[in-house]
Amino acid sequence: MAPRKIAAGNWKMNGDLAALAQLDALAGAVDGRCQVVICPPALLIHPMSSKSVPGIEVGGQDCHAKASGANTGDLAAAQLRDAGATHVILGHSERRADHGETDADVSAKAVAAHQAGLVTIICVGETEGQRDGGDTLQVISQQLAGSVPDCATAENTVIAYEPVWAIGTGRTPTDDQIAEVHARIRADLSKRFADGADMALLYGGSVKAANAAQIFAIADVNGALVGGASLKAEDFAPIIAALAAA
């Protein structure tokens, strides 16, 4: 099995019920040649999944490690599943930075998500300081080792490499920099998991229509986790098309 191709959109804290109309506009761009997942704010998961747009799956942006309990403001993985989500993003750098999430937290959340039947999109990525210090590959390996649980398989886990300094900045790494990190991720996963060679690896950070085809041509890049350019169908559709053609 070759890794599947996935165009994932992370709407972050953007969008409202009116924004669901973007899915109708996107429907024509989805032809089954790659998987398409949109992760809206949690309140929009159920209305989005209820639209049942063929070929578009829905995901959460975080979940709690526990199945239920006294955790005000949090969401359990099974609740995301119940609302129609099939995927959940975990360990995004914004959650690591804003909510102090550790690798161990991310791993525990991933276990809970897998138990609930969700596919996890687990994020790793270095800061600009770590890259400048020559620590990128070590940071990535450490995050992977700590954030990806032993129950991960090519079916239930997708890895997203998102350099923190490339998110929302319009700056992207060179092709060689992306290739180097993705090769490291592939090597680490292949060493640890029997089906590590088949896990989908996404690149994220300032992906847009203008650079998508070039990024998708890089070895071991099986898709993208897209922020800003996933909000509007006119921006996301050409990225999906570039991945389908890759």
Ligand code: 13P
């Ligand atoms: P941008 O595509 O807006 O840079 O965001 C990337 C990201 O963080 C997706 O999770």
